[in-house]
Amino acid sequence: MKLLKQLRPEVKAAREDVIVFAVGGYKLAIAAGAVKEIRGMDDLHPFKLGGISAQIAKLKYTLERNGTTYFVIDAAQHFRLPASNASRVMVLRNTPTGVLVDSTDRIMEISTLHALPPAFTHEERGWYRGLAVVNGLVVPIVNHNAFLNRSELEIVRAGLERVRGVVSV
Amino acid sequence: MIAEGDKSYVLFPLGEKRFALRAETVTELARPDSVQTFPHRTPLLTGVLVRRGRIVPVCDVAQVLIGPTAPAGKFYLIANCKIGVRQELTAVPVTGECELASAASVPLTGNEPPYVSGMLSLGDETIAVVALEKLICAEATT
Numbered sequence: 656m657k658l659l660k661q662l663r664p665e666v667k668a669a670r671e672d673v674i675v676f677a678v679g680g681y682k683l684a685i686a687a688g689a690v691k692e693i694r695g696m697d698d699l700h701p702f703k704l705g706g707i708s709a710q711i712a713k714l715k716y717t718l719e720r721n722g723t724t725y726f727v728i729d730a731a732q733h734f735r736l737p738a739s740n741a742s743r744v745m746v747l748r749n750t751p752t753g754v755l756v757d758s759t760d761r762i763m764e765i766s767t768l769h770a771l772p773p774a775f776t777h778e779e780r781g782w783y784r785g786l787a788v789v790n791g792l793v794v795p796i797v798n799h800n801a802f803l804n805r806s807e808l809e810i811v812r813a814g815l816e817r818v819r820g821v822v823s824v
Numbered sequence: 825m826i827a828e829g830d831k832s833y834v835l836f837p838l839g840e841k842r843f844a845l846r847a848e849t850v851t852e853l854a855r856p857d858s859v860q861t862f863p864h865r866t867p868l869l870t871g872v873l874v875r876r877g878r879i880v881p882v883c884d885v886a887q888v889l890i891g892p893t894a895p896a897g898k899f900y901l902i903a904n905c906k907i908g909v910r911q912e913l914t915a916v917p918v919t920g921e922c923e924l925a926s927a928a929s930v931p932l933t934g935n936e937p938p939y940v941s942g943m944l945s946l947g948d949e950t951i952a953v954v955a956l957e958k959l960i961c962a963e964a965t966t
Contacts, residue, residue, distance in 0.1 A: 683863075777864065
């Protein structure tokens with residue numbers, strides 16, 4: 656009985672809309688509810704702030720929208736992939752984060768979310784909420800909070816405040 | 825006739841060499857299926873297979889057992905493997921047909937890698953019994 660329980664894969668049954676996007680030739684998906692807007696590359700400002708750029712190399716641009724500064728992350732770099740041809744920015748909801756991706760595909764509904772198999776033990780455990788299987792294809796569902804996590808956000812904010820303080824003096 | 829003390833093993837080829845897994849851990853030998861990949865950083869894992877609605881990670885043990893020149897796998901040996909506290913199916917690419925054999929293990933010399941749990945002597949051939957979970961865990965921490 657115990658063995659059966661241990662063998663049972665972790666699967667969460669919950670219908671959810673996700674947006675499929677591509678990075679470096681891979682198809683991934685993000686919860687539709689986590690995305691506020693999908694836009695082109697216009698109005699992006701290169702982010703260059705000495706120490707911060709070195710610490711968080713995946714942070715490439717900022718984007719000003721309605722008085723909020725969004726920090727735009729290169730998804731290819733986040734997933735440790737070779738540089739790709741980013742053409743779209745997914746602006747996330749409830750976090751000042753944007754994500755550079757190669758393309759966005761479609762919204763689809765998933766009905767189950769499989770846990771990432773425990774054999775995957777490295778950074779990917781933080782990258783994904785789980786895996787969905789759609790028509791036999793495995794699509795990782797990303798953890799949108801991992802693109803720029805809380806501590807990284809603190810570093811960026813502190814750095815920006817420091818710079819703004821210097822400028823205002 | 826199985827001698828007392830003999831156990832069953834699944835012998836699998838990787839290139840010119842053969843290795844063994846304890847038979848009770850093996851659930852099936854699957855035909856080639858499309859391995860699906862996504863970004864990750866865990867060594868040895870090449871992707872996942874979907875088998876009967878389950879997602880099975882594919883672990884290319886040949887990289888450790890025979891090195892980077894290993895030929896491509898022709899089949900997948902799917903075995904139960906304890907990862908942490910959970911039993912999990914893991915697919916191992918093998919380069920040819922497998923064989924079920926019974927044999928007694930010969931004593932280890934102490935010089936074997938930690939993922940070798942025993943040695944089998946079958947005729948002129950000495951075959952290492954692989955403890956899959958130890959191999960995966962050792963590589964995962966590198």
